[in-house]
Amino acid sequence: MSDNRRSRLDTPRDTRRSLVRRPAYDADAFGSFAEQFARFMGTARFLMWMTLFVIAWMTWNTLAPGDLRFDEFPFIFLTLMLSLQASYAAPLILLAQNRQEQRDKVIAEQDRQANARAHADMEFLAREVASLRMAVGEVATRDFLRSELRGLMGDIEDLSRRGPEDEPGDVTSRGGS
Template identity: 30%
Template structure:
């Protein structure tokens, strides 16, 4: 099999198989074996994710949505409104203005939400790199296959011209 790999890599890339990088070797092997090289990176990436990573992505997805903003303003309104109503009724509010407890809760939410969103962005970046690598391999395979077809057509053209010359 290595002879076929070497022949394909020399004809298409001008290098021996051993001189190629990992991606190029994988492409040459896929050409020799007639295998597809493309894959669904979403499925591949999801299979590798841990429970914590999936949870962080869901939290980040909700934290960056209009639903979160609506829920957030509703909670703020309820918090401030209930405290002001208690004060207006002459009762002791659980968080008197200037709402120091609310400020602390908002700080904790922000402190937790920021790293979760960053973890999700890091995973998206990793997924994009994986996607880019697969796109490179598919493009390289297509280019090599077109080169091989071009070489075959050129070889056939030369043979036909030789036959035409022999007929004359």
């Protein structure tokens, strides 16, 4: 056999052509239909209409003359119809739940990413506030400046009372008095 005809496990096979074509459908449109169907089946309106339908069916097939009844045996055709409805309803409801679960996963991931960004922003802001506190600790505060100015004013008043010739040296120095 030639190397081209041998199947290898490390390379994927070409897609096979099928003799029977699978029907094409829009998955989103079908999923949307399934969600609407599941949403409708979960309402009181649906239960009311289904109950009225079953009561009408049973009443007709119980009280109507024999030749007008369409479900001769004790409601076998009704049971068959309800079973058929349930066999279609269950997969559609599961499909709707799967789509909701996928949306919930996407939303949860987006929430996780937003929380991570918010956490990083909070850590950054906490570091910035800490650095501002440290910088403010080195800055002269209003009270500190007032006390220094009061001290200088006191020195100036002392100098003005004594006169400049009484105390030699710098006027701004706060040496002992």
